[in-house]
Amino acid sequence: MKDVKCECGHVNPHGTVLCEACGKILDERENKDQLLDMRYEGSARRSQTYNKTIVDKIWNFFSSVKVGVWLIVLTLLASILGTVLPQKMYIDLPPEVYYKQEYGWFGELYYRLGFHDLYGSWWYLLLIAMIGISLVICSLDRVVPLYKALKVQRVTRHVGFLKRQRLFGINTEINDKDLHLVKEHLKERRYHVREENGDLLAEKGRFSRWGPYINHVGLIIFLFGGMLRFIPGMFVNENLWVKEGETAAVPETGETFYLQNNQFILQHYDKDQNKTFEKALERAGDVVKNYQSNVVLYKRVSDNLPGEKPKLEKVKEYKVRVNHPLDFEGYSIFQASFRSELKSMSFFLANKNTNQSVGELEIDLQDPKETYDLGNGYAVKILNYFPDFEFAKDGEPTTKTRVPNNPAFVFQMISPEKPEGETSFVAIKQTIEPFGDNTYKMAFKGIETKNTSGFIVRKDSTLWAIILGGILFMIGVIQGAYWNHRRIWIQQKDGQVWISAHTNKNWYGLKQEIEKVLRDTKLNIPEDQQQSEKTDKEGI
DSSP, rough: OOEEOOOOOOOOOOOOOOOOOOOBBTTTTTTTTTTOOTTTOOOOOGGGGOOSSSSHHHHHHHTTTTHHHHHHHHHHHHHHTTTOOGGGOOOOOOOHHHHHHHHHHHHHHHHHHHHTGGGSSHHHHHHHHHHHHHHHEEEEEEHHHHHHHHHHHSSSSOHHHHTTEEEEEEESOOOOOHHHHHHHHHHHOOOOEEEEETEEEEEEOOOGGGGGHHHHHHHHHHHHHHTTTTTTTTTEEEEEETTTTOOEEEETTTEEEEEEEEEEEEEEEEEETTGHHHHHEEEEEEEOEEEEEEEEEEEEOOOOOTOOOOOOOEEEEEEEETTTTTTEEEEEEEEEEEEEEEEEEEEEEETTTTTTTTEEEEEEESSOSSSSEEEETEEEEEEEEETTTTOOTTTTTTSOOOSBOOEEEEEEOSSSSSSEEEEEETTTTTTEEETTTSSSSEEEEEEEEEEEEEEEEEHHHHSSHHHHHHHHHHHHHHHHHHHOOEEEEEEEEEEEEEEEEEESSSSHHHHHHHHHHHHTTSSSOOOOHHHHHHHHHOOO
């Protein structure tokens, strides 16, 4: 496709509607009775010119604003569906088990379609990437030809270009003093004035035309930052539970760092010491003043063999409180929660008829023994252990998690009278003897608890991109919303003074400004041709 040379001598790309230099109409199909469409200065956009190769078709597809809007709508709908059921990061069981068990066929379908890990699924990331591609192509398809057209525009414009501007007027009297005064007024109002052969082009606010494209750049960087979060190591937001006196590896650090929880402290406001809030505390009851974990951060100093305890070096001690995290090497450990877990349970084996105890045992709920020998021919075996007991749908006992929230046991009680043993199922506030009445029973004695601190391990290496994208987005919004591109052409044609003007928005403000520019002169204010056409059509 050949370029088009205008009579002014400027060579325009194929598909240009208005000459980039003088504004002459190059497209013969253009309706010469209508006002000019100045959105992109009549420049040639690639998407409206080429449509032959596969590259052209892809370009044209993504350059469509409708396609971009539909991609955003689909992404929003997918995001909404991702909130219907909990995401996999908030569940304890494997996803393939949890969703079917809790929500039936709908949960299984939800899992099969990938909604359980929506924001990390390949098709959701593909939607985000397509929005980014659409923004890039939409911007390039418009900003490049617009920039070229504005850069090469000449002062002296074609007659047809001036006549078909929205604001246009002709003055029959020429007064050099008036033209000089207008020029001074334009400079006072911070217009950049160019002069050529006695013609004037006054322009200001051209930078506002780039606002939407800076806006797009900000969105692209913002989306890029969001996608970076799915690269391993770039964004970490993991839960870490550590019991008092225990040490655990910090997630996502490759078992390089370890955290030891020495003590968890829970403090409440004391109404006797806080007289100002005494009445409020009496109404509210116990109000937490401080959640705190006294921890020690360790770093592994050498590789260890499988099964061998790692050699650790102390890094620092710290008191982790709410909004006061432990920071190290880009990671932050926040105090997020706590719970009191069951550490051990004590029972005594007793004769049901006499209620006389024949021995006691204490079961470590994290590591229970298989057999507890009570002496004198008495023993207790643990046949099965359910840390977080519940009955499954088929009526069989099962455990929801490995955390001892609701422990239950199947005991075999051995005694001199019953050397073959008696079976008893014991849970909190529940005892079942599946093979008939037993002679002996397991009687509950007491429990021992241990505080467990809940931490959030967080690292965000993408924040710079999200902040930069947000800043550029707001700059683009402000730039395009609070300024506008205004141009005023004053030219002498056949003994007359022609005045035309154009702005990309706020025509009322431009009219007011032209009135001030033409004050103290005999030049008439140009007519709003769009308003005149509207009045004619309404028959007023």
